[in-house]
Amino acid sequence: MTQDTTSTDLKTLGWSQFFTSQLSIEELETLTPMRLSEVRRRSVVALSAGLDRLDISLTGDHVATDMAVGDFVLSDGERIIRRLDRRTLISRRAAGVAASAQLIAANIDTLFITTSCNTDFNEARLERYLAIAIEAEATPVIVITKADKPEDIPVEAYVDRAKAIYDQAEVLAINAKDPADIARLEHYCGTGQTLALVGSSGVGKSTIARGLTGEDLDVGDIREDDAKGRHTTTARSMHRMHAGGWLIDTPGMRELALHDAMEGIGTLFEDITDLAMTCKFSDCQHRTEPGCAIRAAIETGELDEPRVERWRKLMEEDSRNSESISEARGRGRKFSKMVKQAKKVKSVKRGE
Numbered sequence: 001m002t003q004d005t006t007s008t009d010l011k012t013l014g015w016s017q018f019f020t021s022q023l024s025i026e027e028l029e030t031l032t033p034m035r036l037s038e039v040r041r042r043s044v045v046a047l048s049a050g051l052d053r054l055d056i057s058l059t060g061d062h063v064a065t066d067m068a069v070g071d072f073v074l075s076d077g078e079r080i081i082r083r084l085d086r087r088t089l090i091s092r093r094a095a096g097v098a099a100s101a102q103l104i105a106a107n108i109d110t111l112f113i114t115t116s117c118n119t120d121f122n123e124a125r126l127e128r129y130l131a132i133a134i135e136a137e138a139t140p141v142i143v144i145t146k147a148d149k150p151e152d153i154p155v156e157a158y159v160d161r162a163k164a165i166y167d168q169a170e171v172l173a174i175n176a177k178d179p180a181d182i183a184r185l186e187h188y189c190g191t192g193q194t195l196a197l198v199g200s201s202g203v204g205k206s207t208i209a210r211g212l213t214g215e216d217l218d219v220g221d222i223r224e225d226d227a228k229g230r231h232t233t234t235a236r237s238m239h240r241m242h243a244g245g246w247l248i249d250t251p252g253m254r255e256l257a258l259h260d261a262m263e264g265i266g267t268l269f270e271d272i273t274d275l276a277m278t279c280k281f282s283d284c285q286h287r288t289e290p291g292c293a294i295r296a297a298i299e300t301g302e303l304d305e306p307r308v309e310r311w312r313k314l315m316e317e318d319s320r321n322s323e324s325i326s327e328a329r330g331r332g333r334k335f336s337k338m339v340k341q342a343k344k345v346k347s348v349k350r351g352e
């Protein structure tokens with residue numbers, strides 16, 4: 001295979017100069033770049049430039065918790081030698097007390113933030129997803145479905161509301177069931193591009209995915225029967241789109257919670273963040289403090305008060321969800337100390 005065809009085929013996989021630049025000459029000559037299309041508990045499925053699928057067991061240095069669908073790895077044909085740095089990463093907080101990030105998808109170029117021309121449309125929800133996309137360094141595109149049957153206000157009014165949230169994001173109103181409208185999304189779905197969809201249940205993510213790939217995607221865990229009995233395997237997660245790119249649809253991708261997105265929130269609400277730095281007190285809560293630049297801007301009409309409230313809520317949500325493991329433990333200790341003290345007070349009162 002000549003170098004030329006290799007790079008062309010790798011481009012199909014989503015490879016770019018960003019990844020080439022991470023390789024040493026020796027790695028370039030001896031190892032094969034592959035992209036992970038499935039991550040299971042103890043193994044992964046990797047796609048080669050020729051789109052052959054290879055099942056690789058995870059051993060030794062590599063564990064599934066460090067691998068995400070969409071990752072690029074270098075393989076010797078049997079094992080993973082190393083994972084390459086990611087261009088973008090979407091993760092979520094794993095459930096449970098021990099706060100840890102669970103990797104959802106890597107190297108996504110575009111995130112379709114999906115809502116509909118009805119009561120699902122909600123500024124706060126869109127801002128949350130925008131902050132996630134900006135934080136992950138993926139390009140956010142707001143896709144408003146059900147433009148064929150808008151409720152309450154005209155389609156254009158929904159589009160204007162979406163544009164007012166973040167002027168950097170493209171906004172597209174579509175009928176997800178109409179192939180001509182699906183074609184309008186294909187600008188983000190061409191060869192080399194990787195896409196993911198987020199949005200609440202029922203907004204049309206499956207419909208869009210079907211339009212772009214021709215497949216009915218199963219995002220949840222699927223149960224399978226085999227000789228050893230029933231077990232759960234994860235559905236295939238990376239799907240080729242008609243336009244040549246890849247759609248990543250992993251469990252956990254569609255409804256993401258916000259965490260560790262301070263930079264994303266900062267970019268989305270840049271005007272508010274900048275202004276907050278000029279408040280008289282550095283720990284200003286922007287409520288009743290004297291010299292509060294945010295309150296002053298609300299008074300003059302420069303800032304929209306509901307938007308400031310949403311910013312405050314997102315910041316609170318982010319810091320709540322971003323609490324580190326040590327903080328969570330510290331909180332546990334603090335709480336048990338409080339309980340002990342309360343018990344002491346009680347027993348003193350009872351004269352014990």
Ligand SMILES: Nc1nc2c(ncn2[C@@H]2O[C@H](COP(=O)(O)OP(=O)(O)OP(=O)(O)O)[C@@H](O)[C@H]2O)c(=O)[nH]1
Pocket residue numbers: 145146147148149174175176177199200201202203204205206207208254
């Ligand atoms: N008229 C119209 N119906 C749509 C449109 N998009 C989706 N629908 C319908 O809305 C319903 C829900 O669409 P889905 O694609 O299943 O929504 P989803 O976001 O995948 O939902 P979950 O799988 O629950 O997350 C289906 O009956 C679709 O046919 C649209 O643009 N116009």
Ligand SMILES: [Zn+2]
Pocket residue numbers: 276279280284285286287289291292293294295
């Ligand atoms: Zn203030």
